Amino acid sequence: MMRGHDSMMAVLTARQRALQIFHSVRVNKSLKSALESVIALEDTSVILDILNVMAHKPSLWNLDICLLMLPKIYDLLQSKYESYMQCGCNALRLIVRNFSSVVRANVSAPVRTLGVDIPREERYTKCVQIHRLLLEVRAFLLKRQTLQGRLGAAFRDLHTLMQQGLD
Numbered sequence: 001m002m003r004g005h006d007s008m009m010a011v012l013t014a015r016q017r018a019l020q021i022f023h024s025v026r027v028n029k030s031l032k033s034a035l036e037s038v039i040a041l042e043d044t045s046v047i048l049d050i051l052n053v054m055a056h057k058p059s060l061w062n063l064d065i066c067l068l069m070l071p072k073i074y075d076l077l078q079s080k081y082e083s084y085m086q087c088g089c090n091a092l093r094l095i096v097r098n099f100s101s102v103v104r105a106n107v108s109a110p111v112r113t114l115g116v117d118i119p120r121e122e123r124y125t126k127c128v129q130i131h132r133l134l135l136e137v138r139a140f141l142l143k144r145q146t147l148q149g150r151l152g153a154a155f156r157d158l159h160t161l162m163q164q165g166l167d
Contacts, residue, residue: 019049021041025037039072044084048076055091061094063102073092073095074140076088100166102127103130131166141162142159
């Protein structure tokens with residue numbers, strides 16, 4: 001029964017190793033550092049595993065995590081696998097619902113204070129980058145709304161949500 005599964009065992013072992021690295025870095029450093037280490041491994045399935053958990057925990061997210069994960073979420077939305085696209089939709093929905101008002105407020109009110117306000121400037125820069133990424137994703141979703149079924153409906157809902165949140 002164990003014969004003939006060497007390639008699958010190698011894939012699963014590599015995936016387990018990547019998740020162990022993520023866990024170790026997460027415990028010893030920060031979530032952002034752990035995500036950066038997983039992204040560096042360039043294993044989409046591990047990113048998928050992590051995003052599936054993170055999509056149910058809004059408290060883990062902040063502007064740094066959004067900025068870090070949006071390009072990966074965009075990659076998932078462009079995947080040929082429906083489960084990857086669905087995971088990307090869930091994560092994107094969380095970002096839009098929880099951060100679009102912050103992004104919109106910061107982008108529409110550029111830094112114009114007397115003196116130096118470094119946290120404000122950093123927040124503004126992150127929000128501008130997130131806004132740019134969200135606009136790219138929204139343009140992609142506009143093209144993909146014609147898909148049939150559950151995924152097409154998810155893309156249409158997300159596009160509508162993004163129009164309301166970003167405009």
